[in-house]
Amino acid sequence: MFHQFVAAGKRRATTIGYADIAEIRYGSDGRPFTPVEILRAFAATVEHAELHAFRRELLDFDIATATVQAAGGVTNLYGVGGRPHPGAVLPDAATGASPRLRDHLSNRFALDRYFRQAPDRLTATFCDNLAAVTEAAGVPVLLLDTYEEIAELDDWVCQRLVPNLPGETRFVMLGRHQLTKTNIDWIDHQRILDARPLPELSEDEAKSYLRHHGLTDATALHAVFGVTGGYPLLLVLARVLATESGGWATIDELRHDRDRETIARGLLDRILREERAARIREVLETCSIAPWINPGIIGVLLDVPPSTALQLYTELAVHSLVSRHPHGVVLHDKIRELLQVRLRYAGEIQYKDRMTVLANHLAQRGGLTDERQ
Amino acid sequence: MSDNESAEQLEYFIAHVRLILDGTTMQGLDVWAQRFSELRQISEFDLCQRLANAIRSADLPEHALGVVRYGEGWLYDRMGKWPEAVKAYEASLAAFRRASIPLDATLLMQIGSIHQDQGDWPKARDAYQAAVTAAADDPHGLGLAHNNLGGLALISDDLTAAEQHYAEARDLLRDRDKRNFAAATHGLAGVHRDQGRLQEAQDLDVECLATFQALADMNGVAAAVGGIALTHLYAGQPQVAIHNLEIALQISLDGKDHVAVNRTLSNLAIAYQELSEHGTALDYLHQAIDGYREVQDRHGESVALVNLARFLFANGDTVAAAQARDVARAMCERYGFLQELRRLPPELH
Numbered sequence: 001m002f003h004q005f006v007a008a009g010k011r012r013a014t015t016i017g018y019a020d021i022a023e024i025r026y027g028s029d030g031r032p033f034t035p036v037e038i039l040r041a042f043a044a045t046v047e048h049a050e051l052h053a054f055r056r057e058l059l060d061f062d063i064a065t066a067t068v069q070a071a072g073g074v075t076n077l078y079g080v081g082g083r084p085h086p087g088a089v090l091p092d093a094a095t096g097a098s099p100r101l102r103d104h105l106s107n108r109f110a111l112d113r114y115f116r117q118a119p120d121r122l123t124a125t126f127c128d129n130l131a132a133v134t135e136a137a138g139v140p141v142l143l144l145d146t147y148e149e150i151a152e153l154d155d156w157v158c159q160r161l162v163p164n165l166p167g168e169t170r171f172v173m174l175g176r177h178q179l180t181k182t183n184i185d186w187i188d189h190q191r192i193l194d195a196r197p198l199p200e201l202s203e204d205e206a207k208s209y210l211r212h213h214g215l216t217d218a219t220a221l222h223a224v225f226g227v228t229g230g231y232p233l234l235l236v237l238a239r240v241l242a243t244e245s246g247g248w249a250t251i252d253e254l255r256h257d258r259d260r261e262t263i264a265r266g267l268l269d270r271i272l273r274e275e276r277a278a279r280i281r282e283v284l285e286t287c288s289i290a291p292w293i294n295p296g297i298i299g300v301l302l303d304v305p306p307s308t309a310l311q312l313y314t315e316l317a318v319h320s321l322v323s324r325h326p327h328g329v330v331l332h333d334k335i336r337e338l339l340q341v342r343l344r345y346a347g348e349i350q351y352k353d354r355m356t357v358l359a360n361h362l363a364q365r366g367g368l369t370d371e372r373q
Numbered sequence: 374m375s376d377n378e379s380a381e382q383l384e385y386f387i388a389h390v391r392l393i394l395d396g397t398t399m400q401g402l403d404v405w406a407q408r409f410s411e412l413r414q415i416s417e418f419d420l421c422q423r424l425a426n427a428i429r430s431a432d433l434p435e436h437a438l439g440v441v442r443y444g445e446g447w448l449y450d451r452m453g454k455w456p457e458a459v460k461a462y463e464a465s466l467a468a469f470r471r472a473s474i475p476l477d478a479t480l481l482m483q484i485g486s487i488h489q490d491q492g493d494w495p496k497a498r499d500a501y502q503a504a505v506t507a508a509a510d511d512p513h514g515l516g517l518a519h520n521n522l523g524g525l526a527l528i529s530d531d532l533t534a535a536e537q538h539y540a541e542a543r544d545l546l547r548d549r550d551k552r553n554f555a556a557a558t559h560g561l562a563g564v565h566r567d568q569g570r571l572q573e574a575q576d577l578d579v580e581c582l583a584t585f586q587a588l589a590d591m592n593g594v595a596a597a598v599g600g601i602a603l604t605h606l607y608a609g610q611p612q613v614a615i616h617n618l619e620i621a622l623q624i625s626l627d628g629k630d631h632v633a634v635n636r637t638l639s640n641l642a643i644a645y646q647e648l649s650e651h652g653t654a655l656d657y658l659h660q661a662i663d664g665y666r667e668v669q670d671r672h673g674e675s676v677a678l679v680n681l682a683r684f685l686f687a688n689g690d691t692v693a694a695a696q697a698r699d700v701a702r703a704m705c706e707r708y709g710f711l712q713e714l715r716r717l718p719p720e721l722h
Contacts, residue, residue, distance in 0.1 A: 080619050080626075081641075081653075082660060109638065109660040112631065113667050116453075152419075152426040159457065182430045184464070291388045327384065359392050366386030368404060 005143055005172065015133055015140035017042035021153075022146035026326050035119040035156045036061060039126050042142060050132035054125045060101040061118050063091050067105065078108035120160060127164040139168045147175025154183045162189055174198075176333065200230035213239045215248055223252050231260055233334050237267035240320040244274040268338050271321065280316045284331070285346075288339035289358055294328030300361045301354055383420055387427040394431050402428075402437045409444050413451070414589075416629040421448050439468035439476070446483060453632050453668035455487045462487075478508035482521050489525055490632065492671030492708055497525055516545030520557045527563050528672065530712055535564045555584035555593060562600050566607055575604045595624040595633055603640060611647035618644060635664035639677050642684070651688045658684065675701065675710045679717060686718050694721060 009016040019041035025033045040058060043051050067090060071077045077088045084090060090105050091097040097105070104114040133140050142165075144150075150157065157173075165171060173179070178195065179186040186193065201209065206228065207221050215221055228234035242248045254266045272281045286301050287293045293316065299309035313329075316322060322329040331339065344351045374382070386408060394401035405428055412421045425445045433441065442465035449458035466480040485500025501522045508514030523538030542557035562577035578600040585593030602617035618641050625633040642657035658681055665674035678701035686694035698721045705713050714722075 080623055081657075083656075107656075107660060109634065109664065113663060116631070117667065152423045154426065155422075155457070177430070183426075184429075185460070291391070327381070355392070359389055362385050362389035362392060363404075365382065366384075366389045367382045367408075368386065368389065 005174075009141055015046055015048065015137050016143060017046040017140065018143040018145065019045075020145045021149045025149050025151075026324075033151075033153065035153060035160070036122055038144070038153070038157075039122055043126065046130075046133065046140065048133045048137060050136055051126070051129045054122065054129045056098065057122055057125050059096060060098050061122065063095060063097045064101060064105065064111070064114060064118075067091055068111075074108060074111065078111075082108040082110075084108075119156065123156075123160050123164055127161075127166060130169060131166040134166055134168055139170060141170040141172065144171075144173045145175075147173045148177050148182075150175075150182070155185070158183055158185050158189070198232070201232065201235065202230060206230040206235060209235055210239070213242070215242070220248050220252075223255065224248055227251055227254050227257075227263060229260070233332070234260065234263055234267065236332070237264060237271065237335075241267055241271045241274075243320045244271055244276055264334070264338060265341075268335070268342075276315075277319065277321075280312060280319060283312050283316050284319075284321065285339050285343045286354060288331060288336045288343060289351075289355055292325045292327045292330045293322070296365070297328070297358070297361065300357055379417075379420065383423060387424065390428060391431060394428070394433075402440060406440060406444070413448065416451075416627070418448060418452055418629060435468045435472035436474055439465045439472060439474065441465075442468060443476075443480070446480075450483065450487060451630065451632075455491055455669065459484055459487055475507070478504040478511060478514035478518060481507060482517055486521060489521075489528070491669055492673070492675070492710070494525060494529065494672075494709070498522075501525065512545050513549045516542045516549065516557070517553055519545065520553060520560065523557065523560045523564075527560060527567070530567075532564050532567055536561065539564060551584055552588055552590060552593065555581040555588075555590075555597075558584075559593075559596055559600055562604075566600070566604050569607075571604050571608050575601060578604065591624050591628050592630055592633065595621045595628070595630070595637075598624070599633075599637055599640065602644075606640070606644055606647065609647075611644040614644045615641065615648075631664065632668055632670070635661050635668070635670065635673060638664060639673065639680070642677075642680065646684050646687070651684065654684055655681075671704070671708045672710055675704045675708060675713050678704055679713045682717055682721055686721055691720075 006016055006018055019038050021038070024031070024037050024041060031037050036058070039054070043054055043058065068074050068077065071089065076085070077090070078084055084106065091102065093099075093102070101114075104110045130140060144157070162171065179193065200206075203225055206225050210221055210224055215224060224238055228238050238248070238251050241251060250270050251267070253270075254263050257263045257266060271277055272284065277284070282302065283293070283298055287297055290297045290301065293313070295306065295309040295313040298304065298312050298316075299306055302309070302312070304312070317329050321335060322331055324330075340351075343354075390401045390405050405424065409421055409424050412424065421444070425441060425448065429438070429441050429445075442461045446458050446461035446465055449455070449461060462480050462484050466477065466484075469476045469480070481500045481504040485497045485504065488494070488500060489497035501518055504518040504521070505515065508518055519538045519542035523535045523542055526532075526535035526538055539557050539561040543554060543561065546554040546557055558577050558581040562574045562581070565571075565574035565577065578597050582594060582597035582601070585591075585597055598617050599621040602614040602621060605611075605617065606614040618637055622634065622637045622641070625631075625637060638657045638661035642654045642661060645651075645654035645657060658677060662674060662677045662681065665671075665677060678697065682694050682697035682701050685691075685697055698717060701717075702714060705711055
């Protein structure tokens with residue numbers, strides 16, 4: 001959906017800045033999860049000279065950050081009175097540092113303030129520059145994808161970024177949760193917020209998705225669309241079933257069902273019946289109660305030794321139902337729900353017992369001692 | 374533990390809390406509050422923010438919402454993000470009221486304290502008075518309210534009122550709350566210092582330093598050491614004062630308490646001016662002024678601007694002193710700190 005938005009915008013020559021929160025948060029480049037990185041992602045996609053001042057400030061920020069990192073921390077650069085240690089390596093004009101940054105770097109307290117204020121200042125400059133983009137090239141659109149991963153940066157988006165955006169800017173946040181459920185302060189923006197549930201994919205869009213995943217036969221395309229109705233979760237499950245079973249034929253068995261939940265459960269049943277899933281079905285069902293799955297969680301929830309847990313995890317990690325997560329792999333929220341229903345149905349007592357085991361494991365890894373759990 | 378390990382541990386902890394959080398009881402919330410408190414004591418504000426965010430999106434009952442928003446208010450208060458802090462405290466107050474939990478006095482004092490830090494003294498006084506009313510049947514709450522009123526009176530140079538409020542606060546808190554009893558003692562030391570009773574001031578600050586050390590309250594330790602330093606300064610011992618101020622500064626830097634850092638920088642400037650090290654004094658003063666501006670501490674900035682005019686005049690730079698006086702006067706007149714202008718040398722009036 002996100003990439004479709006971007007592509008559509010570019011076709012219409014609309015200025016679009018976009019950032020994927022999950023990519024920034026879990027990206028492999030080791031950058032911190034901060035407002036500056038979201039602004040950096042936006043700026044990298046808004047290809048306009050009007051963002052010059054922002055890019056200039058961002059360069060300063062990077063130089064300041066690299067200087068402190070190279071020194072091993074701010075205390076290695078300055079004495080207690082705030083003046084640089086003799087021999088402290090501070091950037092000069094040749095490094096590209098602006099006179100203003102060099103001024104900040106001349107004193108520890110000024111540098112501390114610089115870092116504290118950097119997110120707000122960069123936000124303000126970015127938004128100022130965006131106003132100039134509007135004048136030069138029309139109303140820009142900013143897209144933030146996977147907003148459900150925003151976590152502690154939601155305050156910044158709600159209280160700093162949104163109020164500073166030029167009035168005409170269109171700001172689209174794509175996420176799984178209602179904003180006001182994430183943070184009640186979004187009510188402050190009620191007048192300008194327009195929450196819209198994503199509709200089902202149109203027939204063309206759904207077929208395009210299926211074609212992308214290898215289904216080209218016109219009759220089969222029509223049949224799979226008929227079952228899924230373009231509903232994203234069903235399309236994903238259909239795609240997973242096709243991958244796991246080696247074809248799309250089994251999906252047609254569900255053509256008589258009308259209710260989405262029934263179809264989803266039916267697709268999931270068939271996925272779990274496939275040979276490759278059979279070996280890890282218990283892992284999928286039992287570990288669906290966990291927010292993420294890794295060998296440690298498999299070990300405690302299935303009560304198996306570490307070597308077995310690792311083996312099961314290795315098999316699970318390549319299954320199409322899971323995606324990568326910083327602590328292992330993760331199941332889609334809705335698929336977790338469906339799997340948990342199966343687990344509870346199989347035995348409420350065992351379900352509760354596994355929940356307790358999981359809570360204890362998370363508590364122990366979370367640094368809670370036994371008496372505090 | 375490395376930063377990455379701390380972050381991972383926190384994620385497991387958050388997952389644990391979310392799993393056990395019960396919409397109707399304190400289950401989950403108690404361990405959350407304990408971890409929040411541990412992290413704030415070691416100034417891990419980023420992790421505190423992550424914790425607060427992780428829990429507030431859960432389906433919380435009113436009392437839990439009150440606790441979480443209170444935590445946020447405290448966090449933003451310490452980070453110097455005062456508008457955000459007031460907003461969170463007000464949300465907490467509303468949630469506790471809806472849950473019929475009488476925490477009005479506590480929250481009104483926190484809100485008043487932020488107004489005071491911003492230099493909006495009338496609003497601070499109103500909030501403290503409302504807290505006194507709300508805490509009429511609560512000796513502990515009343516003690517805290519008198520402590521805050523003492524601080525406001527001291528900063529307004531009303532030493533008589535300050536002494537009365539601090540005496541009342543100490544009586545009410547002595548057997549109820551060691552930390553805040555020490556805070557009231559530190560306030561009373563400030564009154565004695567301004568009254569010229571330097572030995573009494575020193576004795577009280579040494580007493581509360583021991584209490585803060587025993588409680589491992591490093592913000593309190595920094596405040597007490599800063600108070601001892603100021604008394605040395607008043608006693609004409611700037612070298613000793615600088616030694617103590619540098620200790621207080623280091624503690625505040627370690628605790629990421631930049632609001633306290635600003636005050637210490639301002640006092641270091643005065644100490645160096647006493648030693649006729651004018652360059653160093655001006656250096657510290659400019660850093661303090663910029664720091665006060667950052668957190669919008671209007672009173673702190675006004676005091677520092679008046680000091681700037683005084684230092685420049687004493688250093689013989691009359692043109693710069695007159696310019697600084699104009700800036701200071703505009704600031705003091707705008708925000709109602711006219712009493713600060715009396716500290717300008719007569720030639721600058």
